[in-house]
Amino acid sequence: xxxxxxxxxxxxxxxxxxxxxxxxxxxxxxxxxxxxxxxxxxxxxxxxxxxxxxxxxxxxxxxxxxxxxxxxxxxxxxxxxxxxxxxxxxxxxxxxxxxxxxxxxxxxxxxxxxxxxxxxxxxxxxxxxxxxxxxxxxxxxxxxxxxxxxxxxxxxxxxxxxxxxxxxxxxxxxxxxxxxxxxxxxxxxxxxxxxxxxxxxxxxxxxxxxxxxxxxxxxxxxxxxxxxxxxxxxxxxxxxxxxxxxxxxxxxxxxxxxxxxxxxxxxxxxxxxxxxxxxxxxxxxxxxxxxxxxxxxxxxxxxxxxxxxxxxxxxxxxxxxxxxxxxxxxxxxxxxxxxxxxxxxxxxxxxxxxxxxxxxxxxxxxxxxxxxxxxxxxx
Amino acid sequence: xxxxxxxxxxxxxxxxxxxxxxxxxxxxxxxxxxxxxxxxxxxxxxxxxxxxxxxxxxxxxxxxxxxxxxxxxxxxxxxxxxxxxxxxxxxxxxxxxxxxxxxxxxxxxxxxxxxxxxxxxxxxxxxxxxxxxxxxxxxxxxxxxxxxxxxxxxxxxxxxxxxxxxxxxxxxxxxxxxxxxxxxxxxxxxxxxxxxxxxxxxxxxxxxxxxxxxxxxxxxxxxxxxxxxxxxxxxxxxxxxxxxxxxxxxxxxxxxxxxxxxxxxxxxxxxxxxxxxxxxxxxxxxxxxxxxxxxxxxxxxxxxxxxxxxxxxxxxxxxxxx
Numbered sequence: 001x002x003x004x005x006x007x008x009x010x011x012x013x014x015x016x017x018x019x020x021x022x023x024x025x026x027x028x029x030x031x032x033x034x035x036x037x038x039x040x041x042x043x044x045x046x047x048x049x050x051x052x053x054x055x056x057x058x059x060x061x062x063x064x065x066x067x068x069x070x071x072x073x074x075x076x077x078x079x080x081x082x083x084x085x086x087x088x089x090x091x092x093x094x095x096x097x098x099x100x101x102x103x104x105x106x107x108x109x110x111x112x113x114x115x116x117x118x119x120x121x122x123x124x125x126x127x128x129x130x131x132x133x134x135x136x137x138x139x140x141x142x143x144x145x146x147x148x149x150x151x152x153x154x155x156x157x158x159x160x161x162x163x164x165x166x167x168x169x170x171x172x173x174x175x176x177x178x179x180x181x182x183x184x185x186x187x188x189x190x191x192x193x194x195x196x197x198x199x200x201x202x203x204x205x206x207x208x209x210x211x212x213x214x215x216x217x218x219x220x221x222x223x224x225x226x227x228x229x230x231x232x233x234x235x236x237x238x239x240x241x242x243x244x245x246x247x248x249x250x251x252x253x254x255x256x257x258x259x260x261x262x263x264x265x266x267x268x269x270x271x272x273x274x275x276x277x278x279x280x281x282x283x284x285x286x287x288x289x290x291x292x293x294x295x296x297x298x299x300x301x302x303x304x305x306x307x308x309x310x311x312x313x314x315x316x317x318x319x320x321x322x323x324x325x326x327x328x329x330x331x332x333x334x335x336x337x338x339x340x341x342x343x344x345x346x347x348x349x350x351x352x353x354x355x356x357x358x359x360x361x362x363x364x365x366x367x368x369x370x371x372x373x374x375x376x377x378x379x
Numbered sequence: 380x381x382x383x384x385x386x387x388x389x390x391x392x393x394x395x396x397x398x399x400x401x402x403x404x405x406x407x408x409x410x411x412x413x414x415x416x417x418x419x420x421x422x423x424x425x426x427x428x429x430x431x432x433x434x435x436x437x438x439x440x441x442x443x444x445x446x447x448x449x450x451x452x453x454x455x456x457x458x459x460x461x462x463x464x465x466x467x468x469x470x471x472x473x474x475x476x477x478x479x480x481x482x483x484x485x486x487x488x489x490x491x492x493x494x495x496x497x498x499x500x501x502x503x504x505x506x507x508x509x510x511x512x513x514x515x516x517x518x519x520x521x522x523x524x525x526x527x528x529x530x531x532x533x534x535x536x537x538x539x540x541x542x543x544x545x546x547x548x549x550x551x552x553x554x555x556x557x558x559x560x561x562x563x564x565x566x567x568x569x570x571x572x573x574x575x576x577x578x579x580x581x582x583x584x585x586x587x588x589x590x591x592x593x594x595x596x597x598x599x600x601x602x603x604x605x606x607x608x609x610x611x612x613x614x615x616x617x618x619x620x621x622x623x624x625x626x627x628x629x630x631x632x633x634x635x636x637x638x639x640x641x642x643x644x645x646x647x648x649x650x651x652x653x654x655x656x657x658x659x660x661x662x663x664x665x666x667x668x669x670x671x672x673x674x675x676x677x678x679x680x681x682x683x684x685x686x687x688x689x690x691x692x693x694x695x696x697x698x699x700x701x
Contacts, residue, residue, distance in 0.1 A: 069602055089605040102603035106621045116607035167607065
């Protein structure tokens with residue numbers, strides 16, 4: 001199970017690469033309700049792909065269609081070149097890690113992990129060896145004789161992972177793999193999961209509602225809403241170059257204002273908004289006079305008590321309305337003269353000289369941001 | 380004046396704190412007593428209505444038939460000078476052992492009960508599974524249908540089966556009318572009728588524990604098994620069946636134990652042709668008025684049922700401990 005040396009970390013950019021999973025025009029309806037609406041997606045060998053969205057967005061339904069527990073109402077799923085339409089779950093080259101883990105309560109850890117291999121009629125000594133190796137990987141060798149109910153939540157999660165991984169599937173499907181763990185353990189396990197994925201080289205498809213989890217784990221993320229993909233891209237693309245308001249708002253936080261394009265040149269766009277005229281460099285495809293939205297991430301805004309020395313675009317004055325001190329950084333809610341509230345986050349880089357804050361309530365402050373920091377959204 | 384009032388007030392408050400302390404102490408005492416009471420009630424119940432009758436029956440089984448009222452000899456013989464002699468007579472048990480009729484009847488009872496239990500399980504298991512898997516409204520309706528027969532008298536239901544199974548009964552008449560048969564099939568007063576009666580009557584006792592057990596079963600376990608490459612039939616034997624074993628055991632015991640001692644069904648549906656221990660016991664007790672022998676029959680039946688179960692539970696307990 002040696003890690004395959006990956007010559008290319010971005011297979012989705014390679015023009016003639018053959019995707020491992022092809023989802024072509026897949027829809028799923030439950031009665032009148034459309035859970036998944038005509039989605040197309042290619043996932044490549046070795047990826048750790050996240051389906052991210054709120055509850056009821058269709059991400060779990062899509063995952064269950066990959067596993068074979070649900071049949072698409074229309075469309076096609078191809079895994080490793082084979083059409084999965086008529087392939088039952090027990091013959092698919094996928095394995096799933098369930099949100100509830102679904103460990104067999106009447107079997108020991110060892111038997112749980114060996115269950116899948118027994119179904120494949122793997123020789124006995126090979127089963128023993130593979131079970132031993134995988135339990136070593138997830139550090140559960142000492143617990144192999146225990147029953148699931150004698151394990152902690154984190155240990156159960158690792159048994160579930162081992163049970164799915166031991167079959168060396170082409171694709172491992174993970175349904176909210178970390179949701180049942182507490183925060184500290186979740187953060188630690190995120191990295192473990194990514195490391196294990198790298199080690200075994202299996203393609204992971206992860207469903208999660210936790211954007212932090214998605215950002216840490218994934219090579220690429222598909223943001224889903226109402227059964228459709230809102231955007232597919234790397235964590236950086238999704239965060240810094242969102243396609244629309246939903247993505248900008250769902251991933252991280254953003255100040256989003258509506259506006260009208262007043263200048264549309266090759267090297268910049270000027271949008272008239274409630275925050276004043278916003279200057280965005282790099283021409284972005286839009287038309288003059290059209291209604292657009294501008295999103296600015298709170299951490300991209302500079303906050304200062306001193307008025308800027310020279311007038312430039314993207315400057316605005318306000319009053320500090322509220323402060324959220326988080327230790328590592330602070331959140332400032334700044335009220336503008338027209339009543340709009342703007343979120344600004346600032347890292348607390350220096351330890352203050354005394355116990356009083358640098359900027360405090362009702363201080364007059366000046367906000368500014370780089371021409372490249374604002375994001376123009378057409379929808 | 381004011382001082383004395385204060386004094387009085389102080390006294391009152393003192394008394395009140397004292398009494399409240401007393402009350403809380405009482406409450407605490409009651410609470411600890413309550414735990415004892417909760418445990419004692421079932422013990423007293425079992426003692427009064429199970430253990431005491433059992434010892435009375437056991438005592439009678441060790442006596443001798445006597446033409447008197449009650450129709451058996453006393454265990455304590457006072458005829459000597461002052462010291463009572465204890466007379467234990469094992470003749471009844473020896474008789475049970477020597478007369479092969481009893482042995483055959485016990486065997487036949489156990490056979491009929493076992494086969495009936497198996498048939499109940501065979502039909503009850505899929506029925507319980509179907510109920511668990513049905514929608515919430517259908518589920519309530521089906522559960523109600525399972526319990527519904529209890530609303531009519533047990534005796535009435537057995538008589539109804541006589542009407543259905545008789546030579547001139549509903550089923551035979553229907554088959555003749557349809558033209559499938561020319562002569563009535565003999566269905567009443569044989570073992571077949573007894574099986575029908577027992578399976579029909581005891582089916583709810585199989586379905587309900589199975590239902591309660593299956594309801595708790597996590598259906599994602601089936602998905603997990605399928606995902607790991609297990610075909611549905613294999614999943615049933617490796618996952619569903621072991622996990623529903625407690626329900627199977629509970630349901631089977633609830634059917635098997637009363638079916639073994641069943642009296643009404645073999646009497647009414649089996650006529651004189653089906654030997655079951657309940658009928659034999661009734662005969663000894665009422666027709667022959669041989670209370671000691673009847674008591675011995677009952678004691679042996681109890682031992683036959685309790686011993687294997689105790690042994691099973693002992694090993695089961697050991698297995699879960701390990």
